[in-house]
Amino acid sequence: MSRYQRHVFVCINERPAGHPKGCCLEKGSAAIRDALKAELQKRGLGGIVRANNSGCLDACAFGPSMVIYPEGIWYGGVKKEDVPEIVEQTIIRGAVIPRLLIKDSRYVPGALQYGHLKMSEAK
Amino acid sequence: MSRYQRHVFVCINERPAGHPKGCCLEKGSAAIRDALKAELQKRGLGGIVRANNSGCLDACAFGPSMVIYPEGIWYGGVKKEDVPEIVEQTIIRGAVIPRLLIKDSRYVPGALQYGHLKMSEAK
Secondary structure (H helix, E strand, O other): OOOOOEEEEEEOOOOOOOOOOOOOHHHOHHHHHHHHHHHHHHOOOOOOEEEEEEOOOOOHHHOOOEEEEOOOEEEOOOOHHHHHHHHHHHHHOOOOOHHHEOOOHHHOOOOOOOOOOOHHHOO | OOOOOEEEEEEOOOOOOOOOOOOOHHHOHHHHHHHHHHHHHHOOOOOOEEEEEEOOOOOHHHOOOEEEEOOOEEEOOOOHHHHHHHHHHHHHOOOOOHHHEOOOHHHOOOOOOOOOOOHHHOO
16 A cells, blocks of 8 residues: 555645736635645544645646546645535545536546556657 | 646655754755656656645655655655656656665555545554
């Protein structure tokens, strides 16, 4: 077993005010991270699941963004109120919440890639 | 396919000078992240692999630390000079570099956990 059964990275990147890309922090990601840490703690999951601060995940337009490994599930437009459902459904049960998936074909969860990279997908 | 074929999180957490845990940033993790980004760019892998800043990965004692998903491979004591090998062996080929693995049984890579959490491992 890897160190954590699930490892959640919440983007808390901050850009200067007025930056055209916006940033997850100004969209409330710090409160989401706090709520996630609190919910995991409350359920006694701190030892097997980690909620991590992350730098820019390059999903700024869809923020606040997070990615959950090992599955590579990308959620966007997350609200603090979504956190208990994310913990219950995705983190504990391993189920995707379709409404929170980033609506961009590059982020649709699919078969994970192990072994050699598929270099043909490099740009 | 998830957004990235491999997603590397490099801890750049900083603690106050003299903190007993130390921190990855004072051990040179920013230079490691820079070298990793440059190496990925040089090989044209920017679109399929991401090198990400990360907050504290809770592996401070083993730093500079990084974790590579989806496999959940944890490396510690990483030096800037290790970066080309990490890209070549682990990121491109998917092979573990034993010497860089964090030498603590909690971090040994093993079978990944999908589906419902194994709650019995919670503390």
